[in-house]
Amino acid sequence: MNERKPTLRERQRSETRRAIQAHAVRLFTDRGYDAVTVADVADAARVSAMTVYRHFPTKEDLVLVDQPALLIAERVAASSPTHPLVHRVGGALVEAATALTGGDGGEPAANERFLLDCLRLMVSTPALRARHLDSQYALQQAVVDALGDDATDPEAAFRARAATGACLAAMHTALTRWADDDGRSKLPDLIARALAASFGHDVVARAGL
Structure with missing residues (x-):
């Protein structure tokens, strides 16, 4: 269709x-x-x-970017439900970062600079930090919703939230490093490294990162 x-x-x-x-x-x-x-x-x-x-x-809304959350949720929803939660969420984070920063041959570097500027404003401006935190909660819920059947009962929802929260914490560390070095490092690589530090290289390798 x-x-x-x-x-x-x-x-x-x-x-x-x-x-x-x-x-x-x-x-x-x-x-x-x-x-x-x-x-x-x-x-x-x-x-x-x-x-x-x-x-x-x-x-504050002028600095919020909806595109990353939408891409991440789409990637999670498209992932195989037979894979472990960390693989599904972690893989989606890396894939979305690749698409957003032009690593897949899509948007040029201008989009990467725009995202970097938005990130810096969010983390460095006191008036924006609360909205940044709200956006992270919203992203977590969007990812949990995208997991579908994995979040249809309380225990499954708990596991989904725990896995998603841990992956997003790793991504936040990568984003902070990316901002600190002015985007010189590749964001997808930083996220993969942060996930490996959190869950182990074997887990990340099995996720195809």
Whole structure:
């Protein structure tokens, strides 16, 4: 069955949203998050402040990136339910990082720099840290939901949350290292190394990482 193609209106809305967020992250990075207003972002993007708020209800939303969570959940859902939870989640994290940073021949390095700038803003700005934590909880729930039958009863849900939380903790360590070295290391490799340090090289190797 063919997927429905986005309408012209939907494409325009998506392009406007991306443009607004790109200008916002650039301004926040150059001037500091607290020094930039929504009006500044609107001026840079050549739209009204109302248009900014229509796409991003709060200033904090301008730094949140939905794409990684969606990709991770998709990869988890597509993984084999016969594989151990850590393999499914860990493999999805590495695959999503590869896609997001252009390692699979997709998006160019510009997307990688944008993600790196968003990450730095999230971890270095006190006003954004709470939202960053909220986004991690939301990601954990999205992954648990994507595991499907593995989370249909309380005991299975507990195991799914434990495995997912451990994998996400390893990924957070990799993301912090990636930000610290200004993206010079490859993010998928860092995540694989963090997973290996957490669960052992044999476990990670069996997951195909």
